[in-house]
Amino acid sequence: MTHLPQGWEVKTIEDVCKNSNSNLALKDIKDKSGDYPVFGASGIVGYVDFFHKAQECLGIIKDGAGVGRVFVLPKQSSVIGTLSYLENNETTNLKYLFYFLKNLDFSKYILGSAIPHIYFRDYKKEQMRIVKILDSAFEKIDKSVELLKANLANLDELAQSVLDRAFNPLGDSIDSTESTQNPSTHDTQSPYPLPQYWEWKTLGEIANTSSGSTPLRNRKEYWENGTIHWLKSGELNDSYINLVEEKITEEALKHSPVKLLDKGTLLIAMYGATAGKLGILNVQTTTNQAICAFLHKDSNNLKFFEKFLFYFLLSIRSKIISDSFGGAQPNISQAYIKSLQIPLPKDIKEQEQIAKHLDSTFERIKKLKELYNAQLQDYEELKQSLLTQAFSGKL
Structure with a gap:
């Protein structure tokens, strides 16, 4: 072969x-x-x-x-x-x-x-000699490529495993004694037992949600020389949002149902090919209607830390997408988002610690992925180099 x-x-x-x-x-x-x-x-x-x-x-x-x-x-x-x-x-x-x-x-x-x-x-018969050289080299390269792709797949599995463990810290180690000592952590309505001082809440209980709007494109005064960021769902990148392509004017902000969101706001895309994509604002911006923002409730003593909620939504993204197919593409409603249950530490400092641990883990995973992808590119370039050498009579 x-x-x-x-x-x-x-x-x-x-x-x-x-x-x-x-x-x-x-x-x-x-x-x-x-x-x-x-x-x-x-x-x-x-x-x-x-x-x-x-x-x-x-x-x-x-x-x-x-x-x-x-x-x-x-x-x-x-x-x-x-x-x-x-x-x-x-x-x-x-x-x-x-x-x-x-x-x-x-x-x-x-x-x-x-x-x-x-x-x-x-x-x-010269081409047969060259083919034998290429065949041997490509076989070794292909084996290395398969190993790198397996490593990349393992990193994805590791990332999901780390997320699962972060939001289900008791995991399979929970026993009947621990459940009895902490009866408030688990009931028939809860997906699984939680540690002491954690509780199950719906996202609607801990956060308000809000979507944006698109100012009329035919109103030049809404777009020309705009100074206010306006974010599209396609710009969500599962990370911090630092750059926004388009801007709207003060007139658009006054006369359109757009909302100006503060730096640090957590966002999720609700429609189409980008549904489930996440982002945290590093700039103040408005958004289009395909983006849902999570806002703190003024009267709620139970607070959420944005990066903790970010990682939770990332951990259940496949479920969100599979639950949201009503047609050709997913359509995530705010009502569905509010109904999602989250295992929440009551102490926001514990949420911050968990998010910090996940930041560190995901940064290491990201660097390994970059390394493996760079090696895959190197192997592809090596193949092209071998073909060039074969074609130029240097093999």
Whole structure:
């Protein structure tokens, strides 16, 4: 099984072209004239009133000085006997064949000391030698690539495992004694037991939600020379939002149902291809209607830390997406978001500590992913380099 790139196949030179020889000698054309050129090692050596090859083909010097040199012969031309013809078949591009042979190292096939010769029978299998080299190299590269891809998949599993553990710290270690000592942490309505001083809350209990709007595009006064950031759902990046592409004016803020959100606000995309994407604002901005913002409740003593909630939503994103398919694309409603249950430490400092631990873990995972992806790119470039070397006769 070959490890060449998809769409490539193994062929010998004999498979893709036909070799033939000429019986013309210089003395045969010395006194001839005509419109059709005859080529020798140094170029055109005369003109005659006949031709051997009606179509373009290749000429290769097989005897004497310049042995192994290849060039393209024009239509209706011939060569003398120290050269051979190489004609491509219908599946091979002549110029491709020319560039391959032009850079082929023929020195290993040269015979004779006084007058060097090369024979088609010797170099016609050359592509097989190159393919064997490529095949061996690509097999090793492909094994390394498979290992890197497995490592990347393992990192994704590790990330999900770390998230699951963070929001279910008791995990499978919970026993009946611990449950009895902390009866308030678990009931028939709760997904799983929680540590002491944690409790189950819906997102609607701990936060207000709000979506944005798109000011009318045909109102120039809403967009021209705008100074207020306006964020689209496609700009959410599962990280901090530092840059926003578009801006609206004060007029748009006054006369449209857009809301100015403070730095530090947590956001989630609700519709379409970006549904479930998250972001935390590093700039004050407004948003479009496809973004839901989580806002603190003024009268609620139970507070949430944005990065803690960010990681919780990240941990259940696949569930959110699967629950939200009403059509071709997911559509997450604010009512659904408010109904989601979250395991919440009552002490916001504990939320901050958990988020800080997850920050550190995910930063290490991110760096490993960057390393593995860079190595994958290096292997792809190595393949291309090997192909270039093969094509230029350096293998």
